[in-house]
Amino acid sequence: MTESTNSKNNIGIFGGSFDPVHNGHLIIASYAVEHFEFDKLFVVPTYIPPHKKDTFAPYEKRIQWLYKAFENFDRIEVDDFERRNSGISYTVKTVKYFGGKFNTKPFLIIGEDSYNDLENWYKYKEILNSTTLCIYPRRVHSNKTDLQRQESAIFFNAPLIGISSSLIRKRISNKKMVLGMIPCTISKEVVEFYEKNL
Helix, strand or coil: CCHHHCCCCCEEEEEECCCCCCHHHHHHHHHHHHHHCCCEEEEEECCCCCCCCCCCCCHHHHHHHHHHHCCCCCCEEECCHHHHHCCCCCHHHHHHHHHHHCCCCCEEEEEHHHHHCHHHCCCHHHHHHHCEEEEECCCCCCCCCCHHHHHCEEECCCCCCCCCHHHHHHHHHCCCCCCCCCCCCCHHHHHHHHHHHC
């Protein structure tokens, strides 16, 4: 199947800092691929985050961890677009890039907490017009009633995951175990990196 003949709405985008990538990310990506029957889900690490002052791990570390974590996943591919694009990593640019590349309106995978904060995103209305939001559950609940947002959003069933990158960093900093939280292929190097740099 060529890029020009891809059927509509079969491309997904899963962005984030992934600082570090953890098993919750792998579960969400897997469920999204199954639920939406993606031909391809692109995992796109943020190069320069617009909403965070900085990342703890440099981009090269974060994307290397992603390559290793997702290397055996069917229909999931890590993409370095936001580094190639350079500058601040605005989601609207990423969405429009993949939409144009595959001639489709892509799905965008985000957490429920990010959905509730969407009005603070750069050109969020353009994001709504350029993609379909696929929202995975967090320990928050949306009370949004904006019709445009509701028409552009789909909540999908995925486990409620209590793992976060910030929790992992905090536990490593406090010399606590993170067994089962990080993919085994990168667990040792992730722990060693944050032990030295936090």
